[in-house]
Amino acid sequence: MKLSPFRLLAALGAASVLGLSSSAQDAGNSTRKVTVTDASFDCIRDLKPVRGYYVGNLLGDVDATVKAAEASSSSYPVGSVVQLVPTEAMVKREAGYSPETNDWEFFELTVTGKTTTIHVHGSTEVVNRFGGNCLSCHAPAKKFDMICEQTHGCSPIPITPVMAKAIQNTDSRCEPVALPPEQVEALKQLQAMLGAAAPKQ
Numbered sequence: 001m002k003l004s005p006f007r008l009l010a011a012l013g014a015a016s017v018l019g020l021s022s023s024a025q026d027a028g029n030s031t032r033k034v035t036v037t038d039a040s041f042d043c044i045r046d047l048k049p050v051r052g053y054y055v056g057n058l059l060g061d062v063d064a065t066v067k068a069a070e071a072s073s074s075s076y077p078v079g080s081v082v083q084l085v086p087t088e089a090m091v092k093r094e095a096g097y098s099p100e101t102n103d104w105e106f107f108e109l110t111v112t113g114k115t116t117t118i119h120v121h122g123s124t125e126v127v128n129r130f131g132g133n134c135l136s137c138h139a140p141a142k143k144f145d146m147i148c149e150q151t152h153g154c155s156p157i158p159i160t161p162v163m164a165k166a167i168q169n170t171d172s173r174c175e176p177v178a179l180p181p182e183q184v185e186a187l188k189q190l191q192a193m194l195g196a197a198a199p200k201q
C-alpha cells in the first residue's frame with residue numbers, strides 16, 4: 001500500500017505524540033511541578049474521605065494518594081492534598097521543595113461563601129490563626145509523612161473528631177447537608193470555645 005505524504009506525516013505525528021506521552025509517564029509525577037492557586041481548593045467533601053480527613057491529588061493521581069493515606073505511608077505522592085478542615089491544607093510539592101517539611105507546603109485558607117483565597121502558605125514558617133506553627137505540631141509524625149491523626153505523636157488540637165465532621169459538613173462551598181444532633185452540639189461547643197479564646201480587647 002502506498003502511503004500519501006499526508007498520511008505519512010499524520011502517522012509520524014501520532015507516533016511522536018505517543019512517544020512523548022510515554023516518556024512523561026516514565027518520568028513519573030515526582031518530577032512534575034505542582035502549581036497551587038486559589039482554584040486548587042474547593043468543597044472539602046469533593047475530596048476522598050480517609051478515616052477522619054480528606055485527600056486528593058492536584059496532578060490527578062488520586063488513587064495513589066488514597067492508597068498512601070490508607071496505608072499510613074511514610075511518603076505521599078507528589079501533588080497530594082490533605083485537609084481536615086476547609087481552612088487548612090497540606091500539598092505535597094515536587095522533590096526538593098523543602099527537606100524540613102518532607103516537601104509539604106502548608107496552607108491557611110480563607111473560605112467566604114463559595115470562594116477560597118490562600119491567606120498564608122509556605123514551608124517551615126506557616127502559622128495558623130491561633131499562632132501555632134504547622135510544622136512544629138506536625139513534625140513528630142515524620143515517619144507518617146507528617147500526617148498527625150490522633151495517634152502519630154503530634155501535639156493535640158482541641159477539635160474532636162465529631163467537631164471536625166461538623167466543620168466538614170458545614171463547608172459553605174459544598175451543597176448543604178442536614179447535621180445529626182451530635183454534630184449540631186459539637187458546633188455549639190466549638191463556638192463557645194472560639195468565643196472564649198477570642199482576644200478580650
Ligand code: HEC
Nearest residue numbers: 082083084089106107128132133134137147148149156157
Ligand atoms: C497545635 C498543633 C497543630 C498545629 C499548630 C497545626 N496542626 Fe494540623 N493537625 C494537628 C493534629 C493533632 C491533627 C490531627 C487531628 C485529628 O485527626 O483529630 C492535625 C491534622 C491536620 C491535617 C489532617 C491530616 C493529619 O495530619 O492528620 C492537616 C491537613 C493539617 N492538620 C494541616 C495543618 C496546617 C496547614 C497547619 C498550619 C496552618 C496546621 N495543621 C497546624 C496538630 C496541629
